[in-house]
Amino acid sequence: MSAFEKLLQHSEKVSHFSHLSAICGWDQAAMMPAGGAEARAAAMAELSVHIHNLKTQPQLGEWFNDADNETLNVEQQATLREMKRDWQQANVLPQALVEAQSLAGSRCEHAWRTQRTENDWAGFEKNWAEVVKLSQEEAQIRAEATGLSPYDAMLEIYEPGTSSASLDIVFDDVKGWLPDLIDQALEKQASESFIAPSGHYPAAQQKALGQDVMKLLQFDFNHGRLDESVHPFCGGVPSDVRITTRYRDDEFVQSLMGIVHETGHARYEQGLPKHLAGSAAGEARSMGIHESQSLFFEMQLGRSSAFIAQLASLCVHHFSGHDAALFAVDNLQKIYTRIKKDFIRVDADELTYPAHVILRYEIERDLINGVISHNDVPELWDTKMQQYLGLSTAGNFRDGCMQDIHWTDGAFGYFPSYTLGAMYAAQFMASMRDTVDVEAAVRRADLTPVFSWLQDNLWSKGSLLTTDELVKQATGEVLNARHFKAHLQQRYL
């Protein structure tokens, strides 16, 4: 057996345990009663240790060395490259640091849950200093291993091949026109009125509606399910993708579009190359590309008037007792494109969301690169918030730099993925329109041409190409903010 084959076999073994982890993780969020938590956490921790042990077995280094000298075809070369990346990520950090981070992250997050409510920056800052320090150490180690800057080495975890230099270019572009665009759109919407949902929307009806929308989006129910959890997510494995949502009794708006979003993630997973299942090359390309698919579904498709018309008729069908005027296409569209300058990222609309992300990106980049200290963050937050959204967070830590869970855990480098995803999605749509009449497909409720394009250009590629190659092959150009800007102008002006 060649070294490459040994690596493949090992990778498949690891993927079997990851499969179990994904299913038990889904169960934990969607099915498990509270009393099962403690024993489950212990079982999952044992599994994590086992997976880590497998990924750090000493013979792997030798196999990777040997495989470098074996004759491989293009697909095998890409597979080897991705397996190696995965292996390096798993081996680069000393165990002591990983454990210290886990401990500091848990402590910080646990305290944060009450500190945030109490707007207690001073208390939070004490724990967070340690988290930041350890993340800087992590970034330093990753930087030495990759030859990148500390922050770029962290980005590499979520967005392989994406540098802060390239992010600076596209984000600076966005910063140049976004604040004005938001103001113009707000002015336009100031005179608009719409009917908001009222009354009662039973979960069972919302679920039936959601499943119909998933069918319209060609979700494969033979390889997946829709369930409920407090925090909606897309989990499971490509052969069995589990998406979740959360229903509110008094409205359907959030849950419905949430299902569209998670279905985008799910279809990407369901469309990954089956012949590469179990190897790193068969996995999703990056967090940004993953989010590009959910945002393609939610923003590019889901908020288009043709799609809203489909949603409207499904709503009329499932919510028969309500005022039909609520489900008028024009009214639903207003609901789904309403914008507002506000403090909280997770509640932000399509137009203001990039401002929230760019702010975080600029701060975490400088923080990890050691340009600023963690104590500078509140003031920087306030300054940038005023600059991008005209809001001040002075003294308001709870709705400022203490609002997200990401940094409490030390997950620096992840925020850019959200807006990268939105930009990729717009770029993919622009390119798709060259050959596909998207609106006609949506109007006749057969989106096959749309999904064929995504399947052929993105989903089927797994991680065989780098992100840049993938985007360039699919759209003919590298990542840029032009299509995103055009999309936002077209929708909001």
Place this chain on the structure above:
Amino acid sequence: MSAFEKLLQHSEKVSHFSHLSAICGWDQAAMMPAGGAEARAAAMAELSVHIHNLKTQPQLGEWFNDADNETLNVEQQATLREMKRDWQQANVLPQALVEAQSLAGSRCEHAWRTQRTENDWAGFEKNWAEVVKLSQEEAQIRAEATGLSPYDAMLEIYEPGTSSASLDIVFDDVKGWLPDLIDQALEKQASESFIAPSGHYPAAQQKALGQDVMKLLQFDFNHGRLDESVHPFCGGVPSDVRITTRYRDDEFVQSLMGIVHETGHARYEQGLPKHLAGSAAGEARSMGIHESQSLFFEMQLGRSSAFIAQLASLCVHHFSGHDAALFAVDNLQKIYTRIKKDFIRVDADELTYPAHVILRYEIERDLINGVISHNDVPELWDTKMQQYLGLSTAGNFRDGCMQDIHWTDGAFGYFPSYTLGAMYAAQFMASMRDTVDVEAAVRRADLTPVFSWLQDNLWSKGSLLTTDELVKQATGEVLNARHFKAHLQQRYL
């Protein structure tokens, strides 16, 4: 760290992986879409191999040797004994035999699914010969390791400490009075009439009813769930017990009592000693004791007139559109105690069930001990069926010796557990009645005294006592059929 502590730690590690296996197994049966089956099977197989590897690690033998010489308290001694039993079971068979059995069992079972429909004994016999041969080899190896007879060594897997000599005594007792009792009961029921369920019973209503019954039975929903699967079962882990049922639209009778049965299994699991969780001593004592709990719930409690009165009022509440006469206590009781001589074990009632089991026990005992050949089975089946139930299966293999899945897989030694369970259940109830007014507790819908008795005498013991000790401490006598007979006479005559 002492050898005993090392063993405990190792046992806990194994239990973490068993936890994942239990949850993913439940998911497979209750949640997974069909398309997820192939990847799941591969992941589960990898996990099985890993668990087997853990259980057969070479250093364990040394630790067991060392632990034998360590000073242990009574509870630790029992824990060591059970860990050792588990370890011996996992190590006694050569890997080649296990693989051959798995292959032969799969082949036989796969073909059996069509052969049974086609009544094709000749076809089945060819595959089954190999299954029997390999099981005889297994029994021989187990016999040499334990000093027991081959069949007793197989019994040991499911009913540690139970010999065929003791089974012969109790089963011969039952055989002495059961056929007559059945005839008398049939004669009595011949003149009785009752109203059978008709109309429509929506699954959602049945589920709400089932959950109410589970509450009455004090199922802990903070540590468990009720779901659906094709074949009802009790799975999960003690901290998170998953029971399932299957709903039919046209009646509620089977599913409702099925839930009572599985709740019995579940409460045993939920009541196991928490401080021994993760070690073999903290697990259920045996299959027979497990079944004694489900049958205590289903037969001793569930079919008593006081309990049926509780079910009746819950049925009236949940099935409001139906004829109230159907839910009259007397009518429901007739439905739930109707008996019939018939061919199929899984459809058998409380009274004829033991005949089905004793027949199988006598045949499999002689088969595994090499007293008869697998080709003798159809004729023996016919003879015994005529003797115990007055029915002939001559030429009718499908409803005779080809009806069960157990033997196709080589699971010889398991059948006795069903009737052992029924006998234990009757013996426990008789003993409980000495100190608990069971009927009064059920009538006031607070079964706490009943469950306290079970908790104190059985559930909390885990596997700390041998089965004989457990039964003797709980009831003051060893297993016997006297209470079972009295129970059946009281109910059916």
